[in-house]
Amino acid sequence: MNAVKFLFAAYIATWVIHCFYIGTLVTRFRRLRQQLKELGKGK
Amino acid sequence: MKRLFPILSIITAVLLAYALRQALVVAPTDALQGDVYRIIYYHVPSAWTAFLLFSINFVASIQYLARAKAEKLVKWIVIAIGVAGVIATFLPPVQQQIPAGMRPSAVATTFLMIPAFYLLIGWLFRGEKLDILAVTSAEVGVVFCTIVLVTGPIWARPVWGIWWAPGDIRLTLTLVLWLIYVSYLVLRRFSNSAQTQILAAALAVFGALDVPLVYLSIWFFRTQHPQPVIGGGGSMDPRMWHTLLISWLAFLCFGFLICWSRFRLETLHREVEHAHAMESLIGAEASAKASMPLSRSAK
Numbered sequence: 001m002n003a004v005k006f007l008f009a010a011y012i013a014t015w016v017i018h019c020f021y022i023g024t025l026v027t028r029f030r031r032l033r034q035q036l037k038e039l040g041k042g043k
Numbered sequence: 044m045k046r047l048f049p050i051l052s053i054i055t056a057v058l059l060a061y062a063l064r065q066a067l068v069v070a071p072t073d074a075l076q077g078d079v080y081r082i083i084y085y086h087v088p089s090a091w092t093a094f095l096l097f098s099i100n101f102v103a104s105i106q107y108l109a110r111a112k113a114e115k116l117v118k119w120i121v122i123a124i125g126v127a128g129v130i131a132t133f134l135p136p137v138q139q140q141i142p143a144g145m146r147p148s149a150v151a152t153t154f155l156m157i158p159a160f161y162l163l164i165g166w167l168f169r170g171e172k173l174d175i176l177a178v179t180s181a182e183v184g185v186v187f188c189t190i191v192l193v194t195g196p197i198w199a200r201p202v203w204g205i206w207w208a209p210g211d212i213r214l215t216l217t218l219v220l221w222l223i224y225v226s227y228l229v230l231r232r233f234s235n236s237a238q239t240q241i242l243a244a245a246l247a248v249f250g251a252l253d254v255p256l257v258y259l260s261i262w263f264f265r266t267q268h269p270q271p272v273i274g275g276g277g278s279m280d281p282r283m284w285h286t287l288l289i290s291w292l293a294f295l296c297f298g299f300l301i302c303w304s305r306f307r308l309e310t311l312h313r314e315v316e317h318a319h320a321m322e323s324l325i326g327a328e329a330s331a332k333a334s335m336p337l338s339r340s341a342k
Binding site: 009018025039 | 063076077078079081082085086089186189190193194197198200201297301304305308311312314315318319322
């Protein structure tokens with residue numbers, strides 16, 4: 001039973017890392033879109 | 044292209060769900076380790092995906108460095124390495140050096156893949172896109188390598204009784220590989236020099252040399268890390284094999300999608316930077332023109 005905890009811990013850790021990375025990509029996309037909008041307004 | 048991304052996302056999601064079901068329900072339990080061995084279905088595909096991404100980074104970096112002066116020369120050198128490797132694999136003295144269990148045909152195929160991979164990347168990506176591909180593959184590769192370094196100790200604790208085996212050559216080399224690519228990303232993030240892209244490409248070329256060392260370490264050294272089961276003469280239940288390959292396919296598709304998004308992000312980032320540079324240039328030009336009559340009148 002104890003070993004199964006390690007199995008689920010590994011699977012959860014994998015998806016936490018992937019979700020965190022995808023989150024950073026989404027944040028960076030939003031920031032760039034905002035900058036593009038501001039550049040458009042400047043023109 | 045816009046439709047392809049959601050279609051691929053759905054296929055990847057289905058594949059990941061199917062792979063998870065295969066890993067947790069269909070694949071048989073290991074006689075020695077019990078259910079905890081199922082970590083292999085996330086640990087090994089993540090490692091293979093990381094190695095593939097670092098290899099893409101290596102090829103893109105070489106092409107980026109060679110693009111101006113030695114493009115044709117490097118291309119022919121890579122083709123020569125591939126052909127010489129295939130021929131050498133079938134020579135008896137070389138075959139004696141190949142570790143037991145490693146098939147010469149697999150080694151020959153690997154050598155054949157080197158020029159094929161190089162030409163394919165050169166055909167698909169050119170100029171600045173090669174640099175974007177390099178940074179993309181390195182960053183996503185670091186994510187997958189982080190997963191390897193996290194899931195490995197979680198698996199080791201119940202099986203070996205320790206989280207980490209200090210001095211184990213494969214574990215140490217994998218950590219070194221991760222550190223090399225983290226330093227590559229730090230260099231790219233914080234250096235503003237005009238030479239950053241070239242320096243980073245050179246670092247990537249040396250860093251990628253660690254990939255074959257990591258892969259071959261368990262063939263040439265006795266380590267705490269298990270000796271090769273896959274392709275190393277070890278036996279594996281066909282259902283385990285099937286699940287492992289499905290998991291790898293799912294993670295490859297997932298990695299491809301992330302790379303695609305990261306590539307678009309980097310392209311957009313460079314467009315914004317270019318637009319900022321143009322804006323400041325136009326601003327500087329306008330202010331110079333405005334100050335001209337004043338300077339003339341001062342004379």
